[in-house]
Amino acid sequence: MNEITDETETTLASLHERLEREAADRGLVDVAYRVVDSPVGRLLVAATEHGIVRVAFESEGFDTVLETLADRVSPRVLEAPGRLDRAAAELDEYFAGHRTSFDLPLDFALSRGFRGEVQRLLPSIAYGHTTSYARLADAAGRPRAFRAVGTACATNPLPVVVPCHRVLRGDGSLGGYVGGLDAKRALLSLEAAA
Structure with missing residues (x-):
């Protein structure tokens, strides 16, 4: 051996x-x-x-x-x-709770079309706040495209840094998350504690 x-x-x-x-x-x-x-x-x-x-x-x-x-x-x-x-x-x-936004340059090469548009909007959701898929669709100029917004969040190639975890269902429930619901809960709890 x-x-x-x-x-x-x-x-x-x-x-x-x-x-x-x-x-x-x-x-x-x-x-x-x-x-x-x-x-x-x-x-x-x-x-x-x-x-x-x-x-x-x-x-x-x-x-x-x-x-x-x-x-x-x-x-x-x-x-x-x-x-x-x-x-x-x-x-x-x-x-560690010492940073509320990222100052990193981002490469959106993996984000195209409407998904890319939505993913570029995600950093506008302030730390410690959430929005709904429907409100994000409205902000993207396509108010009926809330399912497409959900898909854009689910395929976000930059989770955590580009905060798709801050997007919830209209009823306030978590929806899905690429890292799993436990990770989404942890990120939202971290931000709420700050």
């Missing part, structure tokens, strides 16, 4: 850091990613040169998310934690 020693782990980490540096220096990384721990579970955060392109819950399957990024954005995807230090810091501040 092969055991991985501390020395082997250190060597592998050093080699990965070298790969990360050289790939960045040569412009070979189009999508950098890292995994961060949070109170709602581990989150994969990915960015292009334009900004954060994807935030994913572990329940979505990180390998599946990375494959989708390779197919839809670029096959040049690399775990490069250093490129996402700012995003990780802002997420930590948010979960």
